[in-house]
Amino acid sequence: MTTLSYFFIIFFFLSCLSPRRVNSLSSDGKALLSLLKATYDPYAKSSSSFVLSSWNASTSTPCSWQGISCSPQQRVISVSIPNTFLNLSCFPFELFSLSSLQLLNLSSTNISGSIPSSFGLFTHLRLLDLSSNSLSGPVPSELGGLTSLQFLFLNSNRLSGRIPYQLANLSSLEILCLQDNLLNGSIPKDLGLLVSLQQFRIGGNLELSGEIPAELGMLTNLTTFGVAATGLSGVIPHTFGSLISLQTLAVYDTEVFGSIPPELGMCSELRNLYLHMNKLTGPIPRQLGKLQKITSLLLWGNSLTGPVPAELSNCSSLVVLDVSANDLSGEIPGDLGKLEVLEQLHLSDNALSGAIPMQLSNCSSLTALQLDKNLLSGTIPEQVGELKYLQIFLLWGNSVSGTIPAAFGNCTELYSLDLSRNNLSGSIPEEIFSLKKLSRLLLLGNSLMGRLSPSVAKCQSLVRLRLGENQFSGPIPEEIGQLQNLVFLDLYMNHFSGELPSEIANITVLELLDVHNNYLTREIPSSLGELVNLEQLDLSKNSFTGEIPWSFGNLSYLNKLILSNNLLTGPIPKSFSNLQKLTLLDLSSNSLSGAISPEIGYMTSLTISLDLSSNRFTGELPETLSGLTLLQSLDISHNMLSGRITTLSLLSSLATLNVSYNNFSGPIPVTPSFRTLTSNSFLENSLLCESIDGFTCSAHITRRNGLKSAKSIALVAVILTSVAITIVAMWYLLTRKHRYEFEKSPGMSVSAMGTEDFSYPWTFIPFQKLNCTVDNILDCLKDENIIGKGCSGVVYRAEMPNGELIAVKKLWKTKKDEEPVDSFTAEIQILGHIRHRNIVKFLGYCSNKSVKLLLYNYISNGNLQLLLQSNRNLNWETRYKIAVGSAQGLAYLHHDCVPAILHRDVKCNNILLDSKFEAYLADFGLAKLMNSPNYHQAMSRVAGSYGYIAPGNYAS
Incomplete structure (x- = not known):
């Protein structure tokens, strides 16, 4: 062999040992690296960088990479890299060369684009998880060729089209998850052939329609069936009684109607039955009592009738039973006392009658017992004291009589007790004031009597104390001033006498003090001016004497001040000019004297009512009154005022005016607001005259045949039902073509990003499932995403990384030296408790020390105002649908919420419409909860946007 031959042999051998050849990456590895072609940053400090840091081309095989598994033949069979940041706008075609792939998990990896039909090439695939991304387009029909597939997760994307x-x-x-997408059409009947299926979840697809196929009742291995928050209609198939493995049935917030199938009682494995917020009718089937393993039975918000079946007492595992907001009747079955593990029993808002069964005391685990708004009678059983874990007991709005059991003192966990609007008598047991956790004690509208014990001071946890409309007598104990956490003190319409204790001023967090209609005497304590958080003060209909305390000018948060029907004397304090949040001032029926202080005209926040009638005011009207341009009602009648009323001509918002029984002279202004008034507004002013030009007299005052007075209109409005009012109002709004100017708070910048502090820490509390972070939300607060502005904030359209659309309301920033606007707290607390198909869904909230964000479900079709301003022609069916939807939402707030809620700002802007023109009420920052102090911070704010204040709010 020649030397040259040896050389070639040695060269060939060395080349075989070359590292370049040994480390050449396999084709599967190259296919995987195609996933990193987008914006992967290996230096990023995140969990994704840790997972993908081992993915590099210097190895010969990807089998050692994080998230990768291989077969013995070194072929990739599993790719599982959830929660990494791939940021792909499409799937790379190289990926589909992984012909041995059995598992692919790319959930929460920020992938967008469509799902290509090439996924049908993964013939060995057993698990495919592309959930929580931003994928759009249809679900490929080619997925139907993956005959080995056991688990398919495509939920929480933006997929559209029909289910293939x-x-x-x-x-x-075994598992099919398509929930929280934009799918439409109906559920294919052929899915009933998936005999191995265990979980079927398609909820959160609002555009899904049609009926639930009866064929799905053949899926005997099914454990979870979820179709909530869809447009599905029809009835619940009777065939579902064959689902012997079913554990969770979630068919809520849909258009499903008809009766509950008795056959569901045959689903012996059922743990959770969620049928609330539908249109179900008929009785609750007795057969449900066979469900021995059920823990949650939610049937609220339907139109179910008949009795509560005693057979439910056989559901020995039941933890939550909620059948509230239906039309159930009959008595509460005593057998429910057999439910030893029951924690929550909600029977509110029905027509249940009879006595409260004493056997309920056997439900030893009970934490919440809600029986309010029924027709219950009899007495409260003494055995209620045996419920050691009871936290909430609501009985308001019934006809229960007798006394309040002292045994409540044994319920040491109790924090909310509401027995209002019953026929209770006797006194408040001393034992109740020993409860260390009681924060809400509501006993309004009973016949309770006797003295309010000084022992009330023991209940230091009290936040709301409402004892109005009873027959309590004697002095208000000065010890009440020791309740340092009290926010709401309501003692009105009783027989309290003596002085108002000055010690009340020690309750520095007090927001509402209402003692009207009692027998209180002496001077009003000037120390009340120290209640710097006070928002509403009502001392009317007592016998207070002396002057109005100058210190009241320190109540900078005061919203309503009512001192009428007392024996007060002297002038209006000049310090009132400091009350820049006051919307209603009533000083009528006293003996106040002197000229009307010019400082009244500086209270530009007065929008609801100013009543100075039936006093002894003299002199001319101050010119500064012309500054009250938003005032809706003014009454200065029955005084000794003189001069001209020309200054009132600038009060362009006036709906009612009464200057009768004074000594005014000169012409009556001829402004539009004055033209609607009748002569009843000007009685017994002999020198007043009508005028054509507003400057010269043309005739004596005669009866006008114009519009009815606003007071008459308000009286008619009061006697109409709220639903009827709403339907008429919405009919008017839908046919009117007038354009309203968009409201905007003065001095507020649309984008306050430059003046607000968006730094951490942030509080983020979701009330619904959200696949996003605070940073995701903040990234969307840009001017180009603004979809609306109002008096309380600006609303942004926010698209989350997974494509989910939400609406983010950023509340206007307050002045530097003020507390954060409490419409934030109001909306959170109200929306966190209400639930209805015509109320915009509240998803959660974010806040830091400077910024307050409210998160809502995004409603795609804008608001009613935009619709009315467009040139779109609405047929009568659509108009009727919008009107009824809005009325149903309002009826729910007025009649079904516990306690009732007044929206107080219903207008075109706050009625949102989806793609089907379904109406949703929005913006509850000004809402008022009636008959409950629990959310009083929402109660005493301005009652609606300028131009939309309802007549009923004059007396609210």
Whole structure:
């Protein structure tokens, strides 16, 4: 062999040992690296960088990479890298060369674009998880060819189109999750062939329609069936009684109607039955009592009738039973006392009658017992004291009589007790004031009597104390001033006498003090001016004497001040000019004297009412009154005022005016607001005259045949039902073509990003499932995303990384030296408790020390105002649908909420419409909860936007 031959042999051998050849990456590895072609940053400090840091081309095989598993033949069979940041706008075609792939998990990896039909090439695939991304387009029918597929997760994307019937070919499929997308059409009947299916979840697809196929009742291995928050209609199939493995049935917030199938009682494995917020009718089937393993039975918000079945007492595992807001009747079954593990029993808002069964005391685990708004009678059983874990007991709005059991003192966990609007008598047991956790004690509208014990001071946890409309007598104990956490003190319409204790001024967090209609005497304590958080003060209909304390000018948060029907004397304090949040001032029926202080005209926040009638005011009207341009009602009648009323001509918002029984002279202004008034507004002013030009007299005052007085209109409005009012109002709004100017708070910048502090820490509390972070939300607060502005904030359209759309309301920033606006707290607390198909869904909230954000479900079709301003022609069916939807939402707030809620700002802007013109009420920052102090911070704010204040709010 020649030397040259040896050389070639040695060269060939060395080349075989070359590292370049040994480390050449396999084709599967190259296919995986195609996933990193987008914006992967290996230096990023995140969990994704840790997972993908081992992915590099210097190895010969990807089998050692994080998230990768291989077969013995070194072929990739599993790719699982959830929660990494791939940021792909499409799937790379190289990925589909992984012909041995059995598991692909790319959930929460920020992938967008569509799902390509090439996924049908993964013939060995057993699990495909593309959930929580931003994928759009249809679900490929080619997925139906993956006959080995067992688990398919495509939920929480933006997928649209119909559910492919080809998925019925996936004979091995065990889990199918398509929820929270934009899918439409109906559920294919052929999916009933998926005999191995255990979980079927398609909820949160609002555009899904049609009926629930009866064929799905053949899926005997099914454990979870979820179709909540969809447009599905029809009835619940009777065939579902064959689902012997079913554990969770979630068919709520849909258009489903008809009766509850008795056959569901045969689903012996059922743990959770969620049928609330539908249109179900008929009785609750007795057969549900066979469900021995059920823990949660939610049937609220339907139109179910008949009795509460005693057979439910056989559901020995039941933890939550909620059948509230239906039309159930009959008595509460005593057998429910057999439910030893029951924690929550909600029977509110029905027509249940009879006595409260004493057997309920056997429900030893009970934490919440809500029986309010029924027709219950009899007495409260003494045995209630045996409920050691009871936290909430609501009985308001019934006809229960007798005394309040002292045994409540044994319920040491109790924090909310509401027995209002019953026929209770006797006194408040001393034992109740020993409860260390009681924060809400509501006993309004009973016949309770006797003295309010000084022992009330023991209950230091009290936040709301409402004892109005009873027959309590004697002095108000000065010890009440020791309740340092009290926010709401309501003692009105009783027989309290003596002085108002000055010690009340020690309750520095007090926001509402209402003692009207009692027998209180002496001077009003000037120390009340120290209640710097006070928002509403009502001392009317007592016998207070002396002057109005100058210190009241320190109540900078005061919203309503009512001192009428007392024996007060002297002038109006000049310090009132400091009350820049006051919307209603009533000083009528006293003996106040002197000229009307010019400082009244500086209270530009007065929008609801100014009543100075029936006093002894003299002199001319101050010119500064012309500054009250937003005032809706003015009454200065029955005084000794003189001069001209020309200054009132600038009060362009006036709906009612009464200057009768004074000594005014000169012409009556001829402004539009004055033209609507009748002569009743000007009685017994002999020198007043009508005028054509507003400057010269043309005739004596005669009866006008114009519009009815606003007071008459308000009286008619009061006697109409709220639903009827709403339907008429909405009919008017839908046919009117007038354009309203958009409201905007003065001095507020649309984008306050430059003046607000968006730094951490942030509080983020979701009330619904949200696949986003605070940073995701903040990234969307840009001017180009603004979709609306109002008096309380600006609303942004926010698209989350997974494509989910939400609406973010950023509340206007307050002045530097003020507390944060409490419409934030109001909306959170109200929206966190209400639930209705015509109320915009509240998703959660974010806040830091400077910024307050409210998160809502995004409603795609804008608001009613925009619709009315467009040139779109609405047919009468659509108009009727919008009107009824809005009325149903309001009726729910007025009649079904506990306590009732007044929206106080219903207008075109606050009625949102989806793609089907379904109406949703929004913006509850000004809402008022009636008959409950629990959310009083929402109560005493301005009652609606300028131009939309309802007549009923004059007396609210």
